[in-house]
Each structure stands twice: as C-alpha cells, then as structure tokens.
Amino acid sequence: MVKVTFVKIGFIATTNLVDALLDERASRKDLTMRVISSSVKMDEEDAIEVAKIATTISTDLFVLVSPNASLPGPKKAREILSGTGKPLIVISDDPSKKNLRENANENLGYIVVSADPMIGAKQSFLDPIEMALFNSDAIKVLAVTGSFRIIQTEIDKVINQIKKNEKLILPNIVIEKENALAASMITNPYAQGKIIAAFEAARRVANLSTEGTFKIEEPEKYLPILAAAHELMRQAAILADEAREIEKINDAAVRIAHFSKGETRKKIKLSDKYSA
Numbered sequence: 001m002v003k004v005t006f007v008k009i010g011f012i013a014t015t016n017l018v019d020a021l022l023d024e025r026a027s028r029k030d031l032t033m034r035v036i037s038s039s040v041k042m043d044e045e046d047a048i049e050v051a052k053i054a055t056t057i058s059t060d061l062f063v064l065v066s067p068n069a070s071l072p073g074p075k076k077a078r079e080i081l082s083g084t085g086k087p088l089i090v091i092s093d094d095p096s097k098k099n100l101r102e103n104a105n106e107n108l109g110y111i112v113v114s115a116d117p118m119i120g121a122k123q124s125f126l127d128p129i130e131m132a133l134f135n136s137d138a139i140k141v142l143a144v145t146g147s148f149r150i151i152q153t154e155i156d157k158v159i160n161q162i163k164k165n166e167k168l169i170l171p172n173i174v175i176e177k178e179n180a181l182a183a184s185m186i187t188n189p190y191a192q193g194k195i196i197a198a199f200e201a202a203r204r205v206a207n208l209s210t211e212g213t214f215k216i217e218e219p220e221k222y223l224p225i226l227a228a229a230h231e232l233m234r235q236a237a238i239l240a241d242e243a244r245e246i247e248k249i250n251d252a253a254v255r256i257a258h259f260s261k262g263e264t265r266k267k268i269k270l271s272d273k274y275s276a
Contacts, residue, residue, distance in 0.1 A: 002159050005059040006035045007050060007081065009066040009074050010042035012093050012116045013138035014151065018065055021152040022159075023258060030262040031159060034059070038073075042066065047073035051080035060162050062088045063155065067118070069110075070099035082108055087168050089158065091151065093118070094206060097174060109170025111154060115147055115180070115199045117206035117233065120226035121213050134230055137237035138202065144240035145199045146184030147175050149256070153183070159262065185254040186243055194243035201236035205229045 006019050019033050036054045038046040054062065062081045066074040069092035081088050090100060090110045094117075100110040119134050120126055142148050154171040161168050173179070177199045186192050208229035216222040247253040256266045257274060265274035 001029075002031050002061070002162050003057075003059045004031065004033050004061045004063060004155075004159065005054050005057050006033065007054045007062060007064045007077060008035060008037040008039075009047050009050060009064070009077055010038070011040055011135075012065070012067050012113070013135050013142055014091060014113050014116050014148075015065050016135065016139060017148070018063070018091060018151060021148055022155060025258070027260050028258055028262055029260045030163060042071060042073040044073045044076050047077040048080065051077035054081065055084050059086060061158060062086055063091060064088060065091045067093055067095075069096040075099075078108075087158065087170060089155065089170055094203070101172070104170075104172050106168070106170070109158075109172055111151055111171050112174040113142065113147055113151070114175050115141055115145060115202035117202050117229075118209040118213070120209045120229050122222060122226055124219055125212075125223055125226045130230065134233055137233045140237040141198050141202045141233075141240045144184065144186075144244045145177075145195050145202075146180040146182065146186075147199075149183040149185075150175050150179065156262070156264070163262070186247060187252055188243075188246050188250060191243040191246040194239045194246075198236040198239040198243070201232050201239065205233045205236070208232065 008015050019035055023031060034057055036050050038050040064078060064081060069078065069090050078090060088108050092112060094112060094114050097112045100112060104110055116138060119131060154173060158168060158170060177196050180199055181192060181195055184195055186195050208225055212222040212225035212229060251269050254266065254268055256264050258264055265276055267274045
C-alpha cells in the first residue's frame with residue numbers, strides 16, 4: 001500500500017482533480033491518498049500551517065499543487081515538505097518553470113502545466129460563477145489535450161517505483177504542445193490540429209489574464225482584456241470538445257483505466273475489452 005499526500009495551496013484548474021486522476025473509480029487497493037488544503041489562500045502563514053499539518057501524516061510521497069510555486073507561500077511549504085526527507089513532486093503553472101528547474105534534485109521533482117492559465121482575478125470582473133465556468137473550460141482543455149494524462153502517468157510511475165522499492169526517478173517535465181499531443185493519443189489529423197490550437201489558446205489566456213490583472217489600472221482598459229481571456233478559454237474548451245467528438249465518432253477515443261492492483265489497461269473501441 002502506497003500512501004500519497006496532496007498539499008493544495010491556492011487554485012489552478014489542475015488542483016480540482018489531480019488526486020482523482022489516480023483512482024477514478026475509487027477501486028485501487030494499492031493506494032491511499034490524503035488531501036490537505038489551504039483552499040484559495042496562498043499567503044505564507046496559510047502555506048506554513050497546511051504544510052506542517054501534512055508532515056504529521058504518514059506518507060510515502062508528497063505532491064504539492066499550487067499556482068506559481070516560486071511565490072513565498074508555496075516556496076515555504078515546499079521547504080517544509082522537503083525537510084521531511086520524503087520525495088516531493090511539485091505541480092504548478094508556467095510562471096514557476098524557471099524556479100522549479102533551478103531547484104530540482106533527486107528528492108524534488110516537478111511538472112509544469114503550461115496550459116493551466118491564470119484566471120482574470122480582478123474584483124470588478126470575477127465572481128463565483130465566472131470562476132467556476134473558467135475552471136470548467138480549463139479542465140476540459142487539460143483533459144483532452146493530454147496534460148492530465150501526463151500528470152497521472154508520471155505520478156503513477158513514482159508510485160510503482162515505491163511499490164517495487166526501486167530508486168525513485170522523479171519527473172522533471174514541462175508539458176508543452178508536443179508531449180501533450182502525444183499523451184492525448186488523438187489520431188485524427190484534424191482533431192490533432194484542434195488539440196494544438198486548444199493548447200496554444202490556453203497558453204495565450206495566461207498572458208491576457210496577467211496583463212489585465214496586474215499591468216493595467218484603468219477599468220475601461222482591463223475589463224475587455226479580462227473578458228477576452230475568458231472568451232479565449234471558452235473557445236479553447238470548444239476546440240478540445242470538438243477534437244474529442246471526432247475521436248468518438250470514429251470510435252477511436254482511447255481509454256486507459258486503473259484496476260485494483262494499480263495497473264492500467266487500455267482499450268480504443270468502446271465495445272472492446274481492456275488489455276494490458
């Protein structure tokens with residue numbers, strides 16, 4: 001039995017489902033998971049408190065999920081978790097890429113999710129419904145483009161290494177359009193084009209949200225930019241949905257499911273049986 005503890009500080013779209021990706025039917029007998037969260041807060045005080053709680057849980061692996069893991073709060077949590085001597089995988093978005101690359105070591109790995117963009121976080125624009133809609137669009141893009149499958153596969157690799165008492169090789173991965181497309185297992189060339197377009201649109205959303213949230217002060221200027229960011233995220237989700245529908249129409253939507261011992265099996269045609 002492998003024990004994995006997820007420490008969630010703040011929110012990116014990946015935060016919502018990252019643990020569920022490892023046991024989608026709650027059927028695994030080889031894995032237990034616990035989740036400790038500071039919810040939306042990322043301040044240093046909140047991050048420290050959550051990380052200290054996490055260290056009291058018996059675990060084989062920590063997974064820290066946070067926007068911009070180089071910020072003071074997530075960075076402090078990372079230091080506390082690393083201090084336990086347990087392996088740690090940090091999952092974050094594009095602004096953390098440089099810092100995570102510089103600080104990776106044999107006990108600290110990372111997965112940078114480039115298509116998990118910043119939300120338009122201005123009070124005059126963002127309300128709970130807009131927040132929920134943005135995240136639902138981002139989740140669809142991350143699922144269909146292969147980003148979620150990379151995250152799931154890489155954590156599963158480490159879990160298997162722990163099960164076999166092997167030397168751990170933690171991921172040092174930036175999810176870009178090329179490796180995401182490969183992981184998506186989308187085969188139709190038109191659907192592949194939609195996948196790449198959805199991925200790159202989601203990346204562009206982060207630039208627009210950052211510009212509108214932090215760089216512009218006048219509401220009459222930043223509100224259209226933030227609205228554009230969220231509209232672009234919606235269009236990215238539509239493209240991802242269209243790509244998935246093409247695969248379904250051709251009965252080619254790949255399914256890779258977890259079974260009770262943690263192994264994954266694959267099928268393509270809906271009526272097929274799973275095979276190793």
